[in-house]
Amino acid sequence: MIKAAIFDMDGLLIDSERIIMQGCIEAAASIGITYTEQQYVQLVGRIWSDSSRIMAEQLNGEHHMQQVIAGLNTYLDARNHVFPLKTGVLELLQFYRDAGITCSVASSSPIPHITHRLSHTGVLDYFDHVTSGQEVQRGKPNPDIYLLALEKLGLQADECIAFEDSELGAQAAIAAGLRVIVVPDLKQPGDLVRAQAFHVVESLLHWHQNHETFINCLT
Template identity: 45%
Template sequence: MPLTLRQFRFTAAIFDMDGLLVDSERVTQRAWIDAAQARGIALEEVDYLQVVGRASADSDAMLTKLLGGPGVFELVRADVAARLSDGGPAPLFPLKPGAASLLQALRQAGVPCAVASSSRRDEIEHRLARVGVLQHFHAWAGGNEVPRGKPDPALYLLAAARLGVDPIQCLAFEDSENGARAAQAAGVAVVIVPDLKRPGAEVVERSYGVLESLVLAHDHLPHWFPAP
């Protein structure tokens, strides 16, 4: 059951990307499961969920073990890359409901925004440009730019530093438990918008609130951020 969303004035917002801003997690999960199955390997959804929200190096290591070794992993990864080719007229990973209007509202309110994503920096730029929202962000931090990925706080600390804002003055939006833990460890308040997997009770209890969709965030903006 969603928590009552608390009220505190923040000065900046930090967003996760995959599964939060863009609907990418389900497509990516399906690609890995199907590519593994094509080689006779049963990669279950519950296994794949272990890697959601983690940096590429961490998720690659976990998938290598799940798939049976580095050789098989490289073959499956190449297949996944082909399945996830984003060269069509429409973006492979569309914006999630409420994302565009929320970012526009924050921009109009003068609230600086950043991205803290486990994806590589170039992937952040590509995916957000494809869906037309990259211009709303003042900064972004990718998983390839920090020594340890989520749930380590490094990504959120880097994003806040690039905004020039104290982490305690930032409100984060996350879909995964690993992401929520990363924000909390950095001292950043976090609103959880679950995607593939709902976070555990302990993470939810320490969150700023839980929403079923970014659409529902609009009504809370006057309470979360100062008026322009």
């Protein structure tokens, strides 16, 4: 029996990755650097210490990276760092609340970003626990963030399911022993993740609409 569901945030619960990516592209262009979608996708799912290191390499130096981050923050400030919910999020969270299934967040983002973004979309109160990449030394694809989320829940991996949009996130959940549902956002998962994931679905709404059929496959 499933007792809890653990969710990633960016690109899964909220439609933030495309907006942040566009902000990075525009900020880089403003200082004469071409930054591509393919480069940004390499950052998805990573904790800040990992993504900032990779971005500095992509932009040929820490100075350029800091300039792009400053431009990105200006771009996001204009939006109050608020992003729309992805399709089916509210319906699934309400369904789990009604079913008595605990919901938790395990996001690489800092805690202030998690609470701000989820509170402004009206869904923060659906989550009993929030786990941030700030709380672990190793980011996704290492399992640390999911192991900490399980510890907070007081549950075993086989009592929970995880939802992820990124390949790195899915790898982290799988490494923690969780059955992971992948909802691709910017990039489709590779063959290995597809083989190891419990399911790959087009949206959380699709999972919700077919929940009973999918869950029956777990038991």
